[in-house]
Amino acid sequence: MTSTHPAGKLPGMINNVHNVIPDVAEAVRGGNGTVYAHKLLDLFPGSAIKSVGLVRLEAGATIGAHSHDGDEDFYFCLSGTGIVVDNGVEHPFTPGTFQITRSGETQAIRNTGETELVFLGALVATVEVKDS
Numbered sequence: 001m002t003s004t005h006p007a008g009k010l011p012g013m014i015n016n017v018h019n020v021i022p023d024v025a026e027a028v029r030g031g032n033g034t035v036y037a038h039k040l041l042d043l044f045p046g047s048a049i050k051s052v053g054l055v056r057l058e059a060g061a062t063i064g065a066h067s068h069d070g071d072e073d074f075y076f077c078l079s080g081t082g083i084v085v086d087n088g089v090e091h092p093f094t095p096g097t098f099q100i101t102r103s104g105e106t107q108a109i110r111n112t113g114e115t116e117l118v119f120l121g122a123l124v125a126t127v128e129v130k131d132s
Helices: none
Strands: 023-026 034-042 049-057 062-067 071-079 082-086 089-093 098-101 106-111 117-125
Touching: 049 071, 049 106, 071 106, 082 098, 098 106, 106 117
Parallel strands: none
Antiparallel strands: 023 034, 034 049, 049 117, 062 106, 071 098, 071 117, 082 089, 082 106
């Protein structure tokens, strides 16, 4: 069966990263090198989820320091070796590592390995929790 949906977007909530043409960007957030973003979900109406995607950084590539306001961003490392900077503090970023940046906080990431650094990233709107 061949998909006839644009850019690999399938109806409902099923998508395969191999069907998604990546966005390609240089010098993301003031960083350097090439970053590939395979957007699996983007701005789903009525959901706090703003986007979910597989991100690939070429060897030596970085995403520069940036803050979030009104949303939260998380990275989950799938393969490769890097450093994630969480509020100015560097931490190893290797397979299995999870990092989250809350509203008002900062993050950056750099690939320190010789192969691609691959991670799952998601951007979610900050939700106000009301006391019961």
